[in-house]
Amino acid sequence: MPALILKAGREKSLLRRHPWIFSGAVQHVDQEPIPGGTVDLLSSNKQFLARASYSPTSQIRARAWTFEDKPVDKEFFRKQIRKAIDARYSLSDSRDTDSLRLIYAESDGIPGLIVDRYGDVLILQSLTTGSEFWKETLADLLLEETGLAIVYERSDADVRELEGLEPTVGLLRGTLPSFIFHLTEHNLKFNVNAQSGHKTGFYLDQRANRLRVRQLARGKDVLDGFCYTGGFTVNALAGGAKSVLSIDSSADALALARQNVALNDLPMEKANFLEGDVFQLLRKFRDENRSFDMIILDPPKFAPTAAQAARAARGYKDINLLAFKLLRPGGILVTFSCSGGVDAMLFQKIIAGAALDAGVEAQIIEHLSQGADHPVSLHFPEAAYLKGLVCYKTA
Ligand code: SAH
DSSP states (O other), X not given: OOEEEEOTTTTHHHHTTOOEEEXXXXXXXXXXXXXXXXXXXXXXXXXXXXXXXXXXXXXXEEEEEESSSOOOSHHHHHHHHHHHXXXXXXXXXXXXXXXXXXXXXXXXXXXXXXXXXETTEEEEEEOSHHHHHTHHHHHHHHHHHHOOOEEEEEEOOGGGGGGTOOOEEEEEESOOSOSEEEEEETTEEEEXXXXXXXXXXXXXXXXXXXXXXXXXXXXXXXXXXXXXXXXXXXXXXXTTOSEEEEEXXXXXXXXXXXXXXXXXXXXXGGEEEEESOHXXXXXXXXXXXXXXXXXXXXXXXXXXXXXXXXXXXXHHHHHHHHHHHHEEEEEEEEEEEOOTTSOHHHHHHXXXXXXXXXXXXXXXXXXXXXXXXXXXXTTOGGGOOOEEEEEEEOO
């Protein structure tokens, strides 16, 4: 078995079961492993630490499949997949939706592999040379273990570049009747575009937060910034909002958002859609003295890594400051960050700074995060990326 022998002292993170080994920790590569192939990770005195996938072009040179000295083969992956799927269906969330994240990479002990189930369709994202090496086996196993027939691949995330992988999109198994398919969640329906949607098509991670918005929206004038295909918009209307203004820079996203309102027979006259830049529009609304009872801000990732945190912080502060100004007293701000480079404490500080500079008093009434189908392994805190605050403007 090819092996990576680590520098002295660099075994510590593996002993704590963190699955990554960075290139700088490797002393010596034994027997030329192939990209994505399996390697043993050995300490400087040649003790077995883990069995891992090899990524020769990435700074993250290896990702542990297992910390036990056992074979990494089809049966190994079957067990990992089975465990992940069983966990999902033991959660109450699975009763409220037909669409869940079944496999969440490192958190489920399968680094590089993301699998989302939308009704009868599985959407697979392979992000590393390791998951790429096993992709066909993983696709077979997914069908065997779920009893479903369709796997569509959306391996077009930018991070593949770091692994030296090209974007790959298309059918892996079965046939897709249409690129638009439906999901039902908390009794609401959504159309999802498998081919061009973000991530795997829908923000499954926001499921519980969508429901929360539904519960809070009654009688309110709502602004849904960065609305995408209307996840929060539809829920706000279903919750009895007086009006919802939904903003996104993408005309395609807005078209689907409008369809999703119609699909649920919600009052179209209460829904307004605006194509534009949230940063500019919030400024314009401030200059026009407009106001709202509830503002939802769920922007794209401003800082994928900690290196971009300062720039991201300015972006978050800007929109949240404007939102605080636009809120009526007693109004609610539901604000999110999905940037891995901005942790929950930093995000809270940014929002506090925004309230201060806006000259408003506000309280945090709730902390939000990603749903239970996006679990965070205790050994891999990097998996926690989504944080949200519900703030109440007192004055
Ligand atoms: N809240 C959505 C997900 C938002 S994803 C949901 O729960 O489904 C971020 C969205 O922001 C994308 O749809 C993208 O088109 C949009 N976007 C990115 N930058 C923007 C900007 N400056 N102004 C308006 N929309 C923007």
